[in-house]
Amino acid sequence: MLNRYPLWKYLLILAVAILGFIYAAPNLYPPDDAVQISGSSSGMTVDGEVLSKIESALDNAGISYFAAEQDGASAQLRFNDGEAQLQGKRVIADALGNDYVVALNQAPTTPDWLVAMGGAPMKLGLDLRGGVHFLLEVDTDSAISKRQETSADEMKDKLRDARIRYNSVEVENTVIVAEFRETELRDAAISELRSDYPQMLFNTDLPGDDDELVFHAELSEAAVREIEQYALNQNLTTLRKRVNELGVSEPIVQSQGRNRIIVQLPGVQDTAEAKRVIGKTANLEFRLEAAPDALVAAKEQFDYQGYPAWLERKVILTGDHVANASTTLDPETNTPQVNITLDSLGGTKMNHATRSNIGRRMAVLFIEYKTRMNTETSAEGEPVEVPEQYTESKVISLATIQSALGVQFRITGLNAPGEASELALMLRSGALAAPMYFVEERTIGPSLGAENIQLGVQSVQWGMALVLLFMIVYYRLFGVFANIALGVNVLVLVAVMSILGATLTLPGIAGIVLTVGMAVDANVLIFARIREELKAGASPHTAISAGYDRAFTTILDANLTTLIVAVILYAIGSGPVKGFAVTLSIGILTSMFTAIMGTRALVNLVYGRRKNLKKLWI
Structure with a gap:
């Protein structure tokens, strides 16, 4: 018979539909508004004492939460709504001070059985769900x-x-x-x-x-102006590398004006870690220990393991000459160390400085630029929080130069593996050309407004409903087949985007709508071809076979050209444009599968075994 599928094809289509349902299901469980607390450095933990302090502060402020989770390294509290989340964040930050990072978060609610299967909801972009917004100022x-x-x-x-x-x-x-x-x-x-x-x-x-x-x-x-532009571009590059290390999908890291940088992280799972890594606006300086008889104006005093360390003001080189950094354990002391590889210029400077100073001690100075909030009184007499920038410098290594150093050496004297890992990340992602300070941190809501998004979703729903109704009225039973395949197409599309961890934006929704239209268009071409074959006198079985076979080339060409455009958009675009391109590309592939193979399977199930078929409901 012309219109029969082997069993494996039916099983394949059924398996795709079931997997599509399973991996699209996590999107039915919206996340909870949460606040996450972690130490300002990797060595700090959030223990029961800290959690009790947080709970007491929230109780005194009359702010309720319904769940608290703790794993030692961090803690997470879940709130009933966004307003309680924002109030809770402020209260917790005031109670803990600058020793801990308090950040807004979205806590997943996906059932454990779905998580065990690798299921996770799609991440929503800044224009749909919002995310974390940082504004940093570069000290040019x-x-x-x-x-x-x-x-x-x-x-x-x-x-x-x-x-x-x-x-x-x-x-x-x-x-x-x-x-x-x-x-x-x-x-x-x-x-x-x-x-x-x-x-x-x-x-x-x-x-x-x-x-x-x-x-x-x-x-x-x-x-x-050239130095300012270089500092801004270098800091932009460094921040982008750090954000990439966090694994954030489709972040926005861009300049604003002459000396400011915007960082927006949509759909992050660990905002506390993001703030800590991005906020580590730090650099390294390599300096020689000052001679005892050096002039006071030529040296500076720092603390090293509880003792004063006098260093020369002259800097041998800074962290911007570091080409690579990795962490290992010192085989002699079994303590963490950072292996550093310098660029050629940095290696030359290091060699010149150390070959004539063998026997002297060289220090590694870690300089961190921080921001703290101070409460001041406004002109109206109201208390306001004003950011204050300050610098913390500490000597993390002070070792005797045994021989002339080159492009490779190591930093020892670190306290914990986490501290070594963070230092390696800072060095590996690149040094800052100038200090940066947090000017603003907030969560951002939908950029188009919740009302506009609701209206957009409603328009999509109405459009889908009209398309489904048209297909049933105009193509009867074949229209039902097309609508079923269309539903599976959207299901599989959402599932694939969830598996890939893609970020859904408003342009991405437009890509889904376009995909729906293209899927319906493919079915229209097939059904129109079947009608033409029937009018030409072909039997129903022959018309079905000819309709699918002869329309396939046209459908393939149309979808292939659209896929090429989507790939180009992804290659040259950024942000929402990439989101649209990803959604469109996946949608093209899924619609090809459901519009051709899916509807053909339904047609074959209904008509394939009817030998004396006289009429088609099309």
Whole structure:
């Protein structure tokens, strides 16, 4: 017979439909609004004492929650609604202070049996469910000062090589100020340095008694803009790498203005971890331990394991020269260590600094830029929270230089494997060209508004209903076949997106609607072809076979060209455009399966065994 499928095809279609239902089912269980608490560093834990403190603070504030979960490293409290979640987050943050990271989260409610099978709901994009929003400010002035300090050190070396004596070369408010004993030495220094620093403006027309002995060197406006742009781009690259390490789907990391960066993380499962890793706006500096007789102005004091450590102000190199970093255990002490690989320039600088200082100690200084909230009184007399930026610096390693170092060496003296892993992540993802501070942290709701989203969903539902009704009225029983296949198509599409962990956005919903239209279009082509065959005098069985076979080429060509466009959109697009492309690509493949093979299976089941078939309900 023409219109019969072998058993394996029916079993395949049935298996696809069942798996589609199973893996689409988690989307029926919306997540709970939750607050997650974890330590500000990996070594900290959230124990019963901390949880009791949290519960007491919430009770005193009259905020209720219905579940609390704790695993030692973190804790999570579930609230009845978003308003209680926001209030609870503020109360918990006030109670715990800066030692813990308190972040908003979405706690899954998927049944255990679905989770055991690998089921998980689709992640919703920022325009549908919202997510975590961070606004960070790049301290570009610090980047300019760092560049000037480097240039000042280079100028000293060049003047010494040229045998031009100077009294001092210092940086004051991003301006290099050099003082000499004689005017001739000053002019000779400017002539020596001007060609090496074309972006520097040398100024000798200065007010004061000793202006003839001093020159100021400041960066031109073009050079300042170049440094600011470099700092912003480098920090953007670093943040994107860190976000990728978190495994967040379709994040938004983009610049805003000259010195701000927006980070938006849709559908994250662990916002506390995200805030900790992104918030670790830190850098490394490698410095030599200062000699006992060094001038006070040439050294700085830090703490190392409870003892004062005096380091030279001059920096050998910073973390931006690190090409790779990984964690291992020190075979001698069985303590965590970080293996570092420098780039070629960093290796050269490290070699030059260490080969002439064998026997001295070199420190690794970890500099972390943080933000804390201070309560101040506004002009109206109301208490307001004002962010304050501050810096924490600590020596994490102080070891004796045994031999000249090159591009590879290791950092020891770390307290815990988690601390070593975080440090390796910071180094591996790239150093910051300038410090960054959190200016704003909030959760964002649907960008189009809840009402607009509801209206959009309703319009989709009405459109689907009209399409289903049209297919039944116009194509009768074959329209029912098409509608069943259409339902399975949407089911399988949602299941595949859930399995892949794709993020659904409003453009993604548009992709689903377009997929539905394309699936119906394929059935219309097939059914129209069957009608033509019947009008031409073909028997019902022949018409069915010819309709599917001859329409297949047209359907394949149309879907293939659309798939190519979707792939191009994914390759060159970003954010919502990628979401639309992913949904459309998956939808094309699923609709091809259900519109051709699915409806053919239903037709074969109804008509395939009827030998004396006289009429089709089409």
